[in-house]
C-alpha cells in the first residue's frame with residue numbers, strides 16, 4: 374500500500390509531512406511517486422488565511438474524482454484545516470475518509486489500518502503536548518533540511534489562527550535536536566533550517582535559542598544553519614551577537630514586521646513598536662554586514678486608515694527588505710481581530726496590497742541588482758528548471774543562484790560570481806571550474 378502527501382502552508386507543514394512520511398514508512402507503507410500510484414492521498418493543509426483553506430478544500434473535492442476509477446482510494450486531511458474544522462469535515466465533505474490533527478500523526482498508521490471499519494473516529498487520542506520524540510522525519514528535499522525545534526505558539530497575535538490550531542508553545546529536548554541535525558547532515562542535508570513559529574523563545578532545561586545555535590554550530594556533519602521564524606519582540610542582543618560570531622549561521626534573517634504603525638502593531642498584539650523594529654534591523658546590519666533581511670507584511674488590518682497604511686509603506690521603503698511576503702488581512706473566526714468592529718472593505722485591502730507588491734518588487738529588483746559583481750558560495754541543489762546544463766542552488770544570504778554547470782556538482786559548495794539579476798533569481802558563473 375502506498376501513500377502520497379500533498380503539502381500546503383508554511384515550512385512547519387513541510388517538516389510535518391516529512392514526519393508523517395517517516396511514521397508511515399516505519400510501519401511498512403510505501404511512498405507513491407505521484408497521486409496516480411497512491412492508495413491513500415493525504416493533504417497537509419493550511420488555514421492561515423481563508424483563501425488558503427478554500428483552495429485546498431477545492432483541490433480535495435476535485436481530486437476525489439479519482440475514487441470512481443479506484444474505489445479503494447482513501448483521502449485524508451492533515452494539518453491546520455483538519456485541526457480547525459475537525460470531524461465536521463467528514464460530514465461536509467463526504468469524499469474525505471479521515472481527519473488527522475497536528476498532534477495526532479503517531480496514530481495515523483492505526484487509523485489507516487482500521488479505515489474500512491472505522492466507526493469511532495472520535496476516539497482518536499490527541500496529545501496537546503505532542504513533540505514526536507520517537508518519530509523520525511523522512512526528508513524529501515535533497516540537500517536543505519528542516520529540523521523542527523519547537524511546536525505551537527503562545528503569542529496570540531490578534532489576527533492569527535496558528536495558536537488556535539497548533540496549540541501551546543513547547544520546545545524539543547536539546548539533545549534530540551542536536552542528534553537530528555547530526556543525522557540530517559550525514560544524510561547530505563548540509564544546509565539546515567531550524568523551525569518554529571517563534572524560534573527566539575526556544576527554551577529547554579536552561580538552554581535558550583542563542584545557546585542552541587552555539588551547539589548546533591558545533592555539529593560537524595553540517596555546514597550551514599538558518600532558522601525561521603524570528604519574532605521582533607524576542608530577538609535579543611545576545612542572539613544578534615551569536616549570529617555574527619558563529620561561522621555556520623547564515624547571513625539571513627526572516628523577521629516579520631507586519632505593520633509600520635504603532636497603534637496597529639499594538640492592536641495586533643505584536644509587542645513592539647516600529648522604532649524598536651527599525652533599531653533591530655540596524656543592529657543586525659551593523660553586526661553582520663551583508664545580512665539579508667526578509668519580512669512578512671500585512672495590510673488592511675481592522676481599523677487601518679490610509680495614513681496608518683502609509684506608515685507601513687514608508688517603513689518598507691526605508692528598510693529595503695531583500696524580499697518580503699505581503700498579505701491582505703483575512704479574518705479568522707475565533708481570533709480577536711475577527712471580532713473588531715472596524716473591518717476594512719475588501720476592495721481597500723486589495724488596493725493597498727497591490728501598492729505593497731509593486732513597492733517590494735521594485736526594491737527586490739534593486740537589491741538584487743546590487744549583488745552583481747559579488748562572489749557567493751552556492752550550495753548546489755538541483756539542475757535548473759529551465760535547462761539541464763544549468764545548476765541552481767542557494768547562497769548563504771538565501772538567494773537562488775543559477776549558473777552553467779553539470780549535474781555532477783549537485784550537493785557541492787561552489788563559488789559563483791554574480792553577473793545578472795532577474796526577479797528573485799541571480800545568475801552567475803562558477804569561479805572554480807574543475
Ligand code: SAH
Nearest residue numbers: 532533570602629669670671700701702703
Ligand atoms: N510564526 C510566524 C508565521 C506566521 S504565519 C510569524 O510569527 O511570523 C505567516 C504570515 O502570515 C504572518 O507573518 C502574517 O504576516 C501572515 N498572516 C497571519 N495571519 C494572517 C491573517 N489572518 N490574514 C493575513 N495574513 C496573515
Ligand code: SF4
Nearest residue numbers: 526528529530533535
Ligand atoms: Fe501567529 Fe503571531 Fe504566533 Fe506568528 S507569533 S504564529 S503571527 S500568533
Ligand code: F3S
Nearest residue numbers: 382383419420421453
Ligand atoms: Fe498555515 Fe498552519 Fe503554517 S495555518 S502557515 S500551515 S502553522
